[in-house]
Amino acid sequence: MTSTTSSDAERIETIKAVIRESGDNWRRRHSILANQNFMGMTIFLGSIAGILLCGWAYLDGYLSAWLCIPLVAILTSFLHELEHDLIHWMYFKNNKKIHNLMLLGVWIFRPGTINPWIRRKLHFLHHKTSGTSQDLEERGIGNGHPYGFVRFWVMMDTFTGNLLRVWMFVPAGRRWHSAKRIIASNLPFGVITAIVWYSFLAIHLINGLLSLASWSVPSALLNYANAVTPLIVILIAPFYLRSFCLNFISSNMHYYGNVESVLTQTQVLNAKRFLPFQLFCFNFGSTHGIHHFVVGEPFYIRQLTAADAHKVMRENGVLFNDLGTFARANRYENVAPNRASATAA
Structure with missing residues (x-):
C-alpha cells in the first residue's frame, strides 16, 4: 500500500475520534456494556444454549430441518463475531484458560472453519496488508x-x-x-x-x-x-x-488493489438488497468497516455506534454500496467526486 497522505491521516483521525466517542457514550449510558468479559461470556453461552435447544427441538420433532438450519446459522453468526473479537484479545486476555476455551467452543460449533489460533496470525496479517x-x-x-x-x-x-x-x-x-x-x-x-x-x-x-x-x-x-x-x-x-x-x-x-489507506480498505455494504445475506453474518457488511478504524471495539458496540460511524465515514470519503466492485474484482476506484460516498441502493 502507498503511504497515507496528511489529508487522509486527518480524515482517519476524525473518523476514529467520532467512533470512540460514540462507543464511550454507550458505555456511560449502559455500564454493563463496559464489562467485556461478562458480555462476551453471556453471548457465548447464550448462543451455544440456543444451538443446543434448536438441536433438541429438531431431534424431538418440534422443529423442522428447514427452520433449524437458518436459526442455527443466525446463532453461529454471533459466535463468528465472538471469535473475531477473541482473536483481537477482547475477552479474558488475562485468563488464558477461559480465553482458549472460548476459542475452542466457537470453533466446534462452526466446524468448517479453520483453526482459530492459525486464523489469528492470518487476521493480524490482514490488518497489515489489507x-x-x-x-x-x-x-x-x-x-x-x-x-x-x-x-x-x-x-x-x-x-x-x-x-x-x-x-x-x-x-x-x-x-x-x-x-x-x-x-x-x-x-x-x-x-x-x-x-x-x-x-x-x-x-x-x-x-x-x-x-x-x-x-x-x-x-x-x-x-x-x-x-x-x-x-x-x-x-x-x-x-x-x-x-x-x-x-x-x-x-x-x-477492496483489493489500488488501496492507499484505511479509508480505501473497505466500503459499507448496507443496501437493502443485501439484507438476506446480512441476516446470517450479523450485519457484517454494515459494521465491519468500523472495525478497520477502531480495532478494539467489540462487535456489539459496533452495532450500536453504526449510525454515528456511518455519518462521519460518509463525510470523510468512505464509499457506501459501491456495487461496481463486483465487476472490478473488488479493485478500489474513486467512483465519486472527492471520494464522496456512493448513493445507497
Missing part, C-alpha cells in the same frame, strides 16, 4: 478474484474451494505444498466437516439418480447418510449457509 496480494485471509475467501465458478466455490466452501484454486492456478511444483498448508489449517474439524458434507450429498444425489431406474445405493450407504443427518441439520448445513453469506459480504466490502 487490499494487497499478501492479505491471505481475504484472498482466501474470494476477495480480488474475478467472478466465476472458482470464486463462487471458494465463497461457498473455503476449504475445498481453495484446494480447487490451488489445483487450477498454482504452478505444479508448488501445488502440494500449498494444499498441505490448507489441509493443516483445517484439521481436524474442517476436514471432517467436508468429508461428511460431500459424502452425504453424493449419496443422496446418486440414490436419486438411481431411483429413476428403480435402483438404489447399498443400504450401508443409506444407513450412513441417515446416521449423519442430525449432524448435517444441526451444525454442518448451518455452517455452509452462514459461511457463504459471510464470505460473499466480506469479500465484496473489502
